[in-house]
Amino acid sequence: MAIVERRGGVGVNVTLILLLAALLFALRPGMARAGDKELVMFSNPSCIYCQLFNREVRPNYRWSQLGRKAPLKVVNINRHGTGGYPLRRGITVTPTFVMFKRGREVARIPGYPGKKNFYKMVGEILKRVK
Numbered sequence: 001m002a003i004v005e006r007r008g009g010v011g012v013n014v015t016l017i018l019l020l021a022a023l024l025f026a027l028r029p030g031m032a033r034a035g036d037k038e039l040v041m042f043s044n045p046s047c048i049y050c051q052l053f054n055r056e057v058r059p060n061y062r063w064s065q066l067g068r069k070a071p072l073k074v075v076n077i078n079r080h081g082t083g084g085y086p087l088r089r090g091i092t093v094t095p096t097f098v099m100f101k102r103g104r105e106v107a108r109i110p111g112y113p114g115k116k117n118f119y120k121m122v123g124e125i126l127k128r129v130k
Helices: 012-026 048-056 065-069 115-128
Strands: 037-043 072-076 096-101 104-110
Touching (some): 104 115
Parallel strands (some): 037 072
16 A cells, blocks of 8 residues: 555655755744844954854853844855845944844944843843834
8 A cells, every 4th residue: 555645746755844844944943933033143254253252152142031032143244245134234343233123123233242241232122122
């Protein structure tokens, strides 16, 4: 008895696997959902402050209370420019952190102010941007 019936196309089991993979991708922790806030770090790999942020904050940010409210995405400006994000003005300093709400820029932090100040500034932005 055949479990999968083929009629010139993809088998049912392959289709189910693809649908499940799409669902799991959409539900990954830290992914911004439509209408949510997202924090984007515009980065340059040779930037010492970007490297410092990557060591001090990035490994644990996604698990923090702020990281759950505004997931972080890193865009390498050397490779991807603005990554398709609509910015009010250009990036002149790396890192630059831009908060987006529903795809629109609502605030930015130019430079990395250190771990404590970074969390404080992002917290203040999230209080203002509801």
